[in-house]
Structure formats: structure tokens, C-alpha cells
Amino acid sequence: MLAPAELVRDFLNTVDLEAGTEELTSPAELAVWLREHHLIGPLDRAGDDDLATAVALREGLRAVLRREPAELPLLPLRVAVGERPELVAVEGGVAGGLARISAAVTDGSWERLKVCAEHGCQWAFVDVSKNRSRSWCSMRVCGNRTKTRAYRARKQGSRRPQGSNTDTV
Template sequence: MPAPAELVRDFVNTLDVECGTDELACPAELALWLRERGLAGPLDRATDDDLATALALREGLRAALRRETTPHTVLPVLPLRLVVDPLPRLVPVDTGVRGALAVIAGAVADASWDRLKVCSEITCQWAFIDVSKNRSRSWCSMRVCGNRTKTRAYRARKQGSRRLQASNTDTV
């Protein structure tokens, strides 16, 4: 099973916002994704309700990673219990696919939350782990998303200065 931060990141990234592709397009794909990460067993099958819960969890986590959530944000109920043996840890109450989704929800508590982020490029929204020393990264990739954002800002400033120049010549 991946480290908690990697698990949360990978789960959020099952939807590629930019391309519109979704690794969890049906219950069977959800069960496969969970099995591939050692979260569900070979006989566990996902239902439509499980898929709806997974998608709600994914989008709730994405909103939380954007740091845009409010106290009223609703995440699906995935019960966990605290077990101390000898260290405290959260374990799912349910088994199967719902239990696997609860493991993902519980991973949030163990993840380096201040290092988990979503790319600030609105067309991207890719989750990433910020490994910068001061935790100041805004984009999943400076070369791609950072460049897009900065180019768009530059063009907007340039266009604004052209409008300003045009309005100044109109008044003369």
C-alpha cells in the first residue's frame, strides 16, 4: 500500500480534469483501482453506491486540497475506529470496497496535509506533494502549468496596456 500522502494524491488524480479522463468511470474500475493498491481483495466488487461514495470522497478531498472548503463541506460517511496496538491508528469499520474507501479517508490523518496540494492552474487541478523547503509551490509543474499561468497574466497585462494606450490617443 502506498504512503498516506501518495495514496490521497493518487486517488484525487484518478480524474484528469484537463483531459476529462476518469479512472473510476464505473464500479468495476473502482474495484480494480482499489485492488491494484492492495486496499480491496480479489473478490470485492463495487456497486453504484460505492462508486458514488468514491466520487464524492475524491471531489471533497480535491476541494479540501484547494483549501476552499468551508465547515459545511460534506464528505461521505466512512466509519473508522481507533485501534492502539501498540501505536494508535485508524482502521475501517466496514470491509470490502467501503472499507477500502475508509482507508483512503483515514490516510488524510496520516498524510503530510500541508504538503498535499492541488495545482492552482484552473484547467489542471492535478494533486501533488509539495517537496519544496518552504512549501510554497503553486503548480504541479512550473514548466507547464506555471508557464501557462504566467503567460496568461503577461498577455492580460500587455492587452491592458494596449487598451490604456488606445484610450489615451482617443482623448487627445
């Protein structure tokens, strides 16, 4: 079983915005994903409404990680009071599986979960750096792209426009 932050990361990464690929293309694919992550039973099936709820949850969580306002779908959760309060799913099936993903964000590892700062990427990752300062999913790819663009913009801004004469009298 995955750690809660890893579960949410994997759920967010069911879409690759940069490549334009989507894992959750149908209710059946959603059910397969939830089953592979031990969130639903072997006989549970998903419907079109479940798929719409899953996509809304995924994109809402991604927006929250970008520090943007988001409206998350209503899911069957309740607060259980024990050693510390926690959210728990109150039903099974697909709705319960999605509720468990939603509840996973409250385990304390949420601050380590991030989305890549590269606007076109938005890949989710768990920041395991000591001071939680990681910004990109990959320094070699997205970090390099961002830094190269910034460098080119600085160089472009430091050049004088051609044909300009600043030594006018």
C-alpha cells in the same frame, strides 16, 4: 505500498479534469483500482453506491485541498488510541478501502498534498519543496500558462486604448 499522501494523490488523480478522462467509469473499475492499491481483497466487488461514494470522497478531498468547504461521505472509521490517535477502517470491502483512503489524510503528510493552482488542471501532487511553496503540478506546463496569462494581462493593461487622446485641453 504507497505512502499515505501518495495514495490520496493517486486517488485524486483518477480523473484528469483537463483531458476530461475518468478512470473510475464503473463499479468494476473502482474495484480494480482499490485492488491494485491493496485496499480490498481479490473477491471484493463494488456496486453503484460504492462508485458514487468514491467520486464524492474524491471530489470532497479535492475541494478541501483547494481550501473550500466540502461534505465528505460517511465511511466506517473509528479513532484508535495508541502512541497517537489515528483513524482506522472498521470494516473490510470497498467501504473499508475508501475509509482507508479517507484515514490516510491524517498521517501528517496532508500539508504536503496539494492540487495544481491552474484552475483547469487541478492535478494533485505531493509538494516536496523545502518550504512547501510549490503551486503547480508542473512549472513547465501549468506554471508557464499561468505566468504567461498574467504577463499578457499586465501588457494589455499598460496599453492606452487606441484613439484615445490624453493631451486634451
